[in-house]
Amino acid sequence: MILLSRLLRPTLLVLAALGLGGYAWAADGPSLARIKATGVVVMGYRPASLPFSYLDDKLKPIGYSIELCDRVIAALKLQLKLPELETKRIAVSSATRMPLVANGTLDMECGITTHTAERARSQAFSITTFVTETKLMSRRADAFQTLADLRGKSVVSTIGTTSIQHLHAVNEQQDLGIRLIAGLDDPEAFHLLQTGRARAFMMDDVLLRSLQAQVSGGEGYVISDRALTVEPYAIGLSRDDPAFKRMVDEVLAGLYRSGEIQQIYKRWFESPIPPKGINLRMPMSEAFKRVIANPTDTPDPAFYR
Template sequence: MLGLFSGLLAGLLAHTASAEAFDSSTLRKVRDTGVIVLGYRVDSAPFSYLDEKLRPIGYSLELCGHITEAIKKHLHKPELELKLVAVTSATRMPLVANGSVDLECGVTTNTLERQKTQAFSTTTFVAETRLLSKRSAGVRGLGDLRGKPVASTIATTSIQLLHQANLNEQLGLKILIGQDDRDAFRLLQSGRAIAYAMDDVLLRMLLLSVANAGDYEISAEAFSVEPYAIGLPRADAGFKALVDETLAGLYRRGEIQAIYRRWFQSALPSRGLNLQLPMSEAFKRVVAHPTDSADPQHYR
């Protein structure tokens, strides 16, 4: 009898320790309100965009769907309400930082600077910043843009890269800022900008949407590595642990392979466009050994 009691007690203590490992202010808020808030982007396919019925879908949202189910299970709240809030490049991080959004399920790079105001999950994708230009312009790198206008999107790592390169290399760039990716791309299309600096996967997606894609080229040279992650409230280790374990489980069980193929190697729902983008070697390494590193060198 004593042995049985000891076994039951050990099991209870193990369950309690597991529950405490995921204890967090965010989870308490979700439990008390019965609502979890997800931020999404309206036009950042394949990561987050609206389908023909104006419902948010995409790779990042599917990952957040798995996280939401894990939260429901952990809190024993299958009836948990899901509230979806549209965010932009400019509003996504402030809304996470002030607690308005619990999970930012869009397309955001994890950086040390951004970690000052919010946390990030395990890496969910690895992109690289490149230049998009018209073939006739002969742009191969930033040096070819000396003294010329170049576009990027507001509140992105790409715009920061341009400002830093402009300062360090005295390029004399005229940096034009788009309010979103399509707005920045229009600056290139109209000839107001000679090139558009942005993450390669997003540039590929934009080119799939135009009839004259052959008139443009993406630079072979990459200027930075961009580890994407889901945005989380800062200083909430328990919530981050639950999110990271959910993603690591998808990676460990191999479920990420089908999820990746659905959004990067198949016709996109409501768009019919196919990026035909194999998983990069950098992201394969993340899947094999999950990391939340913000250091670009970790992914090279």
């Protein structure tokens, strides 16, 4: 019990800051009711999306998104009076993450999923947890800046992402003749660039920087200055359980208001992270600072520009 109290101390502070110390979340929603009945909460994670959701050297899921979801689970243990609540972790990919949320397999998808209006038709999203932009990575000798620069060339992105959807749409609208290649995940897509099968890799800026930092010879690649799209990340949730979404949002908003999000952010984006001690040296964006000051769950890209 002493150990549990230590683990929950940050969550207790967040709940106090929110005025939720005595608040009883309704357990009549499907997710909360199932969690309370089974004693299990199911989290989806990405195996190789550093620094958000990935496996450490002991094959344990860790990362920024995982830490945020762990804070939610700590709050569940406290509010549902389930100190022994079990967390079941299921690996997901770009292709499987949203179907597993929609069909109820996952209570939370804790990875790198962009909240869009289209996706919100099939699932719900927490308040925004990170804001990034899509850009192009290419060899330093090419240094492509726009999709127009890639007319008639091969470009890779990851299957099931907003990046590949945008790439396909612009390619058709502008008749660029780009040959689209789909990687099964971000590391595979990057490998296709490294081996010369693609001339550029379109993906979220933070993920491109993460991949670049993890490989020998990363300095041989450059990321475009110009952003192509804005991507607000959020935790994926069931569309049919507003009570659970409200609970998740309250915990996240508490981290924002208490200022604890600053330390969490610094831990994953401005400090050496396991297992290799990579430091992305990415200061918090102005867009995310605005989200912290005024939490929102809007998918509208214009809000973040």
